[in-house]
Amino acid sequence: MSSLRPLIFGALLGIAAATIVLGLAGLGLFDTFEGFTYDMRVRMMAPPVDVPVKIIVLDQGSLDAGDANGWTWPWSREVYPYLISFCRRTSVKALAFDVYFTEHHADVPGDSEFAAAVEGMPNYIGALIASAKIGDARKWPAGTAQAPLKLAGLDAWLERHPDAPMKMTAAVFPYPELAKATRTYGHVRSAPEGDSVVRRVFPVQEFDGRAVPRLAMAAWITGGFAAPPAMSIEGDTLRIGDRALQLDDQGTSLLHFYKPRDGSDYAFEVYALADVLQSEFAIAEGKEPKLSPEVFKDCYVLFGFSAPGLYDLKATPMHPAMPGVELQATTLANLLRGDTMSLPPGAAVAVMTLLWSALAAGAVALGGKWWRLTMIAVVALAVPVAIGVLMYRASYWWPIVSPLIAAATAVTAAIVFIYTTESKQRRFIRSAFSRYLSNDVIERLLKDPDQLKLGGEVRELTIFFSDVKGFSSISERLSPSSITALLNDLLSEIAQIIQSEAGTLDKYMGDGVVAFWNAPLEQPDHAVRAVRAAIRCQRRFAEREEHFRALAGGHPVEVRIGINTGKVLVGNLGSPERFDYSVMGDDANLAARLEGANKAFGTHILASLETWSRTNGQFKGRALGRVMVVGRETPVQIVEPLCFADEPLPASALKFIAAIAMVGEGRVEQAIAQLESLTDDPVSAAFVNYLRTLDPKQVVDGVWRLTSK
Numbered sequence: 001m002s003s004l005r006p007l008i009f010g011a012l013l014g015i016a017a018a019t020i021v022l023g024l025a026g027l028g029l030f031d032t033f034e035g036f037t038y039d040m041r042v043r044m045m046a047p048p049v050d051v052p053v054k055i056i057v058l059d060q061g062s063l064d065a066g067d068a069n070g071w072t073w074p075w076s077r078e079v080y081p082y083l084i085s086f087c088r089r090t091s092v093k094a095l096a097f098d099v100y101f102t103e104h105h106a107d108v109p110g111d112s113e114f115a116a117a118v119e120g121m122p123n124y125i126g127a128l129i130a131s132a133k134i135g136d137a138r139k140w141p142a143g144t145a146q147a148p149l150k151l152a153g154l155d156a157w158l159e160r161h162p163d164a165p166m167k168m169t170a171a172v173f174p175y176p177e178l179a180k181a182t183r184t185y186g187h188v189r190s191a192p193e194g195d196s197v198v199r200r201v202f203p204v205q206e207f208d209g210r211a212v213p214r215l216a217m218a219a220w221i222t223g224g225f226a227a228p229p230a231m232s233i234e235g236d237t238l239r240i241g242d243r244a245l246q247l248d249d250q251g252t253s254l255l256h257f258y259k260p261r262d263g264s265d266y267a268f269e270v271y272a273l274a275d276v277l278q279s280e281f282a283i284a285e286g287k288e289p290k291l292s293p294e295v296f297k298d299c300y301v302l303f304g305f306s307a308p309g310l311y312d313l314k315a316t317p318m319h320p321a322m323p324g325v326e327l328q329a330t331t332l333a334n335l336l337r338g339d340t341m342s343l344p345p346g347a348a349v350a351v352m353t354l355l356w357s358a359l360a361a362g363a364v365a366l367g368g369k370w371w372r373l374t375m376i377a378v379v380a381l382a383v384p385v386a387i388g389v390l391m392y393r394a395s396y397w398w399p400i401v402s403p404l405i406a407a408a409t410a411v412t413a414a415i416v417f418i419y420t421t422e423s424k425q426r427r428f429i430r431s432a433f434s435r436y437l438s439n440d441v442i443e444r445l446l447k448d449p450d451q452l453k454l455g456g457e458v459r460e461l462t463i464f465f466s467d468v469k470g471f472s473s474i475s476e477r478l479s480p481s482s483i484t485a486l487l488n489d490l491l492s493e494i495a496q497i498i499q500s501e502a503g504t505l506d507k508y509m510g511d512g513v514v515a516f517w518n519a520p521l522e523q524p525d526h527a528v529r530a531v532r533a534a535i536r537c538q539r540r541f542a543e544r545e546e547h548f549r550a551l552a553g554g555h556p557v558e559v560r561i562g563i564n565t566g567k568v569l570v571g572n573l574g575s576p577e578r579f580d581y582s583v584m585g586d587d588a589n590l591a592a593r594l595e596g597a598n599k600a601f602g603t604h605i606l607a608s609l610e611t612w613s614r615t616n617g618q619f620k621g622r623a624l625g626r627v628m629v630v631g632r633e634t635p636v637q638i639v640e641p642l643c644f645a646d647e648p649l650p651a652s653a654l655k656f657i658a659a660i661a662m663v664g665e666g667r668v669e670q671a672i673a674q675l676e677s678l679t680d681d682p683v684s685a686a687f688v689n690y691l692r693t694l695d696p697k698q699v700v701d702g703v704w705r706l707t708s709k
Contacts, residue, residue, distance in 0.1 A: 456571025
């Protein structure tokens with residue numbers, strides 16, 4: 001294959017992968033993740049800000065101070081004229097209240113006093129709520145002083161975006177006295193996204209044919225211009241004087257956030273309402289105030305709530321609970337500084353994503369050493385992140401997630417392409433052995449494929465057979481789907497433990513499993529691994545006893561295991577077209593017979609002495625004597641593995657061992673009595689039954705002769 005062909009094919013894979021990812025991105029699938037990466041960029045690169053914007057907050061400390069003075073919430077509106085009075089003592093550019101005053105407080109005085117104070121403050125800006133549903137007002141109330149802003153192009157923009165929420169059909173105004181006293185209004189609606197984080201706001205909303213600016217924008221216009229500046233919407237750009245804000249199809253624009261001041265959660269200077277009120281009271285009494293009115297000289301002053309119980313906290317990229325008034329301050333600072341954030345053209349993002357994915361996948365498809373492919377993959381993933389960061393510095397929210405996923409998908413597709421073009425032998429090894437070998441064993445085989453020629457060799461292995469006790473009777477009560485679910489769960493547990501012990505899964509035989517160790521790779525501790533796998537299987541079944549019982553329709557599920565070590569034929573047995581890596585031989589058959597012998601002894605694991613002698617004392621168990629299995633004339637010494645070497649043997653096992661010693665000494669009746677006392681030990685019961693059926697001569701012989709498999 002020429003070097004050009006994989007490059008072209010890889011590039012086409014990259015384009016296909018990127019196309020799919022861009023389609024999913026267009027459906028909004030990655031919006032939450034993209035918002036998260038954007039918030040990280042905001043926090044990393046937010047600049048400090050130095051603008052004449054000050055915030056007064058009704059914070060928790062102010063509420064506590066009010067409680068100490070006997071003020072109960074809601075406070076009398078008589079307090080707000082003192083705030084206004086304090087701001088009137090110096091030349092503030094504008095005073096904006098990010099607070100709703102929608103109802104009369106019949107039982108709380110101060111409504112008239114507050115309205116009178118507002119009427120005497122020409123540069124006061126009040127808040128209104130404009131929405132599609134909330135509010136009784138469908139028309140601008142008669143008697144309110146605000147003249148409509150002239151926003152050229154608004155009607156044309158709304159015609160192009162008829163479903164945009166910029167156009168509002170309902171509003172909530174302050175109570176009538178305050179509404180008439182308020183000369184300028186600003187709306188306070190933000191635009192939280194799907195993850196409830198506020199990254200955008202509505203600079204302007206339309207209500208009853210009027211363009212209503214955001215509260216912060218109204219403050220900027222009031223305090224910064226002798227007459228309202230020229231305003232227009234050209235295309236998707238809102239122009240206010242020499243400022244330009246990009247609008248999306250919903251009518252929102254991105255905020256440019258700022259770094260909090262040292263030792264503060266705010267980017268702006270913040271003052272507690274309690275301090276402002278105390279200072280105003282002190283001045284009125286001729287005393288030294290805590291705050292001088294000069295702190296607000298030539299500043300835009302915004303007032304709002306920050307106490308958690310007053311419910312004006314918003315999740316933003318900078319803080320999970322930012323006071324709404326700071327969002328207004330951020331909008332105002334954006335206008336004062338000319339800071340804007342924009343979205344790049346979607347076509348530009350798509351083209352760059354397609355090109356980069358094609359380049360990355362093409363480079364990977366050329367192949368090479370693992371370190372080269374790793375380097376390409378790292379660069380392929382790093383570049384979308386770097387572009388997103390650099391574009392943020394240029395005041396663009398350039399997506400990171402969709403280009404990153406597209407590049408990752410393209411690189412993955414190219415790696416799969418390389419995999420599918422590997423040599424036939426390597427693919428064959430993986431497909432042939434993935435069913436019954438762990439990945440690390442397969443990787444070692446790939447380095448030496450000569451071990452897998454058709455045929456076999458005689459080698460000492462430890463063979464493992466398992467079977468489910470009484471599975472036929474269990475299956476008779478279950479539906480086919482229930483049988484399948486039970487078997488899949490059981491066999492998966494056994495297979496996972498065998499592979500974790502680096503065993504080779506030979507085959508599944510109905511409800512049983514055949515496995516072995518020491519092939520195809522040499523494992524000096526093959527007997528240890530097999531016995532450890534058996535004990536782990538039994539403990540896993542004990543942990544999930546109730547689960548398996550439920551799957552079996554209330555019937556207990558027990559697995560019996562037989563283990564033997566010996567020389568067998570192992571290898572690829574079959575034809576060149578179809579074969580299995582399996583074992584054959586008498587010692588393999590013996591492992592199967594030992595599995596069946598569990599039935600006679602009431603055990604769950606039986607291992608031959610050949611296996612037990614190779615475990616190097618890593619386990620504890622009890623010898624059960626010699627057994628002559630069906631089809632074999634030579635008795636085999638067997639052991640029941642019980643636990644690991646660092647664990648104590650069960651008391652019943654110790655008493656059983658002592659009883660068997662009595663049998664060897666000829667004290668059969670005494671042994672039977674001790675065994676009968678072990679009522680919870682099935683093995684002891686089996687030995688009692690067996691001993692009672694034998695004549696003295698057979699007792700001395702001590703060989704169990706099994707008549708069934």
